[in-house]
Amino acid sequence: MEEIRTAKSCKQARLAIQDTLDVVGGKWKLVLISVLRHGPRKFNELSREIHISPRILSKELQELESHGLVSRTVCNTKPVTVEYALTEYSETLSEVVMSMHQWGVKHRQRIMELV
């Protein structure tokens, strides 16, 4: 019985993490969210800041938008520019972003100590 419960909770945890990765997995999405936490950005600013090609950036932003995590505003400038910002819903990802930020800092420190 205990074993069945463990197997079930193990599967539930795995599926929940896979759900999260389906939405914000990959090389760029959490990086984009992390940058946008510091304020809205124009498309070109993001592309330069993160060193990501316009084609991939466009796709990543579109996917974040489709999940309600990023909003897209067309600005009435000449030439037209497009600004991206985080939505309120994206704040639910704060703990994910913060924990990854903190782990990255600590992991780098650990490597420096080992060298």
Place this chain on the structure above:
Amino acid sequence: MEEIRTAKSCKQARLAIQDTLDVVGGKWKLVLISVLRHGPRKFNELSREIHISPRILSKELQELESHGLVSRTVCNTKPVTVEYALTEYSETLSEVVMSMHQWGVKHRQRIMELV
């Protein structure tokens, strides 16, 4: 001055997250860690449980081992089996794993409510 500080902290956050993704990014590593949190597993058990091909599983486990997150033990059975377990260092990823688990659960609930 404020702007420079913000730009600097934005870049630091981005790089820290990229460091984390370099180690546990991709489709499988956090899933594997999540499963191994429920106890050590033989190679074949992992492959079946996660529906991942032996070739990819082997590569992912090797990378996790090289970062000190997973240990590999050859068991003196016939035929020889190999068991994988989390290391003590992998516990530093608890918050990352837990926050992704919780977000996945909540995101699924949200989608169910929207449908």
